[in-house]
Amino acid sequence: CLWVRNFRLKRRLPGPFAWPVVGNAMQLGQMPHITFAKLAKKYGNVYQIRLGCSDIVVLNGDRAIREALILHSTEFAGRPNFVSFQAVSGGKSMTFTNYSKQWKMHRKIAQSTIRAFSSANSQTKKAFEQQVVAEATELVEIFLKLSAQGQYFNPAHELTVAAANVICALCFGKRYGHDDVEFRALLQKLDKFGETIGAGSLVDVMPWLQSFPNPVRSMFNNFKDLNQEFFGFVHNKVEEHRDTFDPEVTRDMSDAIIGVIDKVDSDNGLTKGHTEGTVSDLIGAGLDTVSTAIHWILLLLAKHPEIQTKLHELLDKVVGRNRLPSVDDRSSLAYLDAFIYETMRFTSFVPITIPHSTTSDVTIEGLHIPKDTVVFINQWSVNHEPPEGSLDKDLTNNVMIFSAGKRRCIGNQIAKVEIFLFFAILLHQCSFEKSAHEDLSLNCTYGLTLKPLNYKITATLRGELLKAVW
Numbered sequence: 005c006l007w008v009r010n011f012r013l014k015r016r017l018p019g020p021f022a023w024p025v026v027g028n029a030m031q032l033g034q035m036p037h038i039t040f041a042k043l044a045k046k047y048g049n050v051y052q053i054r055l056g057c058s059d060i061v062v063l064n065g066d067r068a069i070r071e072a073l074i075l076h077s078t079e080f081a082g083r084p085n086f087v088s089f090q091a092v093s094g095g096k097s098m099t100f101t102n103y104s105k106q107w108k109m110h111r112k113i114a115q116s117t118i119r120a121f122s123s124a125n126s127q128t129k130k131a132f133e134q135q136v137v138a139e140a141t142e143l144v145e146i147f148l149k150l151s152a153q154g155q156y157f158n159p160a161h162e163l164t165v166a167a168a169n170v171i172c173a174l175c176f177g178k179r180y181g182h183d184d185v186e187f188r189a190l191l192q193k194l195d196k197f198g199e200t201i202g203a204g205s206l207v208d209v210m211p212w213l214q215s216f217p218n219p220v221r222s223m224f225n226n227f228k229d230l231n232q233e234f235f236g237f238v239h240n241k242v243e244e245h246r247d248t249f250d251p252e253v254t255r256d257m258s259d260a261i262i263g264v265i266d267k268v269d270s271d272n273g274l275t276k277g278h279t280e281g282t283v284s285d286l287i288g289a290g291l292d293t294v295s296t297a298i299h300w301i302l303l304l305l306a307k308h309p310e311i312q313t314k315l316h317e318l319l320d321k322v323v324g325r326n327r328l329p330s331v332d333d334r335s336s337l338a339y340l341d342a343f344i345y346e347t348m349r350f351t352s353f354v355p356i357t358i359p360h361s362t363t364s365d366v367t368i369e370g371l372h373i374p375k376d377t378v379v380f381i382n383q384w385s386v387n388h389e390p391p392e393g394s395l396d397k398d399l400t401n402n403v404m405i406f407s408a409g410k411r412r413c414i415g416n417q418i419a420k421v422e423i424f425l426f427f428a429i430l431l432h433q434c435s436f437e438k439s440a441h442e443d444l445s446l447n448c449t450y451g452l453t454l455k456p457l458n459y460k461i462t463a464t465l466r467g468e469l470l471k472a473v474w
């Protein structure tokens with residue numbers, strides 16, 4: 005029974021004293037991942053907190069997290085049945101669904117669709133890269149326009165449009181202009197998605213907050229509205245695809261997913277609605293994350309002009325001034341790649357994964373965790389552990405930002421190509437500078453992603469403006 009379950013959880017796991025009603029909610033602070041890392045120093049890497057009416061286990065540090073996600077991958081592959089998760093993609097999302105046979109099938113379909121359109125063979129690889137290069141060169145032009153007469157601008161929104169265009173081109177065979185007002189408005193709303201989904205959000209653990217007016221309730225109402233609007237947008241696009249579907253010609257990812265989920269009479273429980281669910285998962289996951297990565301990169305470049313100069317020199321030496329950088333240059337641009345990994349490690353801009361839950365009883369570091377326990381995985385703590393003795397042989401592999409195990413990110417390969425190309429092309433073509441009056445802060449807002457506070461930079465063209473040539 006619940007009492008016995010709670011008793012066992014309470015007895016076996018260390019953790020801070022939980023107050024009645026709110027539990028430890030008031031102790032999370034503005035940056036819960038940092039609070040969780042501090043609590044780990046006191047209670048160990050595996051401990052329990054209570055948020056509202058939910059007991060939650062928090063995992064910290066490389067050893068405990070890898071033991072859970074890799075050695076006990078199935079036991080930690082669940083998702084909690086949070087009300088906010090059910091509001092995503094009309095309840096047909098793969099990302100926000102609990103572990104099951106049906107989920108496994110759904111994930112496989114999403115994974116093979118990504119592969120088919122980005123890395124299946126040299127032709128798809130090239131087509132994907134060309135798409136990113138086209139977006140990156142357009143972004144260069146937009147940044148230069150926004151910098152006319154030495155003006156300073158905030159790059160955040162243009163970065164979101166560029167990342168959205170890459171994934172929309174893959175999913176719908178269509179990109180949107182940076183001046184498309186409706187598309188910009190939709191993306192602006194989606195910007196708030198991570199506030200509710202991020203670990204520590206209160207609506208899921210204090211359901212009674214929905215019964216009277218308060219900021220959490222209005223945040224949740226906005227969340228439901230934005231999900232409905234986004235799902236409606238995806239649904240319309242998928243319907244257009246259904247109307248013109250030709251099984252002989254797969255135009256884009258939507259066609260590929262329709263071909264598998266709509267058209268195949270499967271007994272795995274997936275229905276037509278899961279087609280839209282898959283497309284929204286891919287678009288949703290692919291825009292905020294990639295754009296936030298580049299947002300941090302631009303901030304750090306402007307903050308550290310000496311590193312920017314070194315990177316400019318490297319690009320000029322390896323690529324020269326007569327062509328744009330390409331993925332083939334990557335192995336010769338190790339310092340640039342190192343800058344990307346260090347940005348991911350240092351900012352840990354997805355500080356805690358999407359909340360997990362246990363699919364059965366499990367023991368981690370000798371501590372018993374019952375089935376159906378909500379689990380927060382503190383990636384930030386892995387990336388900020390002091391090194392033990394000598395440096396690791398393969399540091400880049402140890403940066404944890406895409407998670408690990410059965411729920412690890414399925415877009416990590418395309419995300420890395422996108423970030424590399426956007427970064428290399430923007431930097432090859434432009435110098436970025438902050439205003440003398442601005443002291444660029446590393447402070448950020450918390451959610452599923454950590455976003456830099458508004459900042460402004462200006463871009464200056466380095467030499468000749470190059471167009472993509474194929």
Ligand code: HEM
Nearest residue numbers: 099289290293294354357358405406407411413414415419
């Ligand atoms: C899940 C990170 C880009 C698709 C995740 C998770 C993280 C993550 C931390 C949660 C894993 C967990 O709960 O344990 C990132 C980062 C990205 C990125 C840092 C960019 C720098 C992308 C892209 C796509 C994508 C471009 C697809 C187009 C997904 C999907 C899931 C996911 C579908 C859900 C997996 C599941 O629940 O089984 N990602 N991601 N991601 N990501 Fe990414």
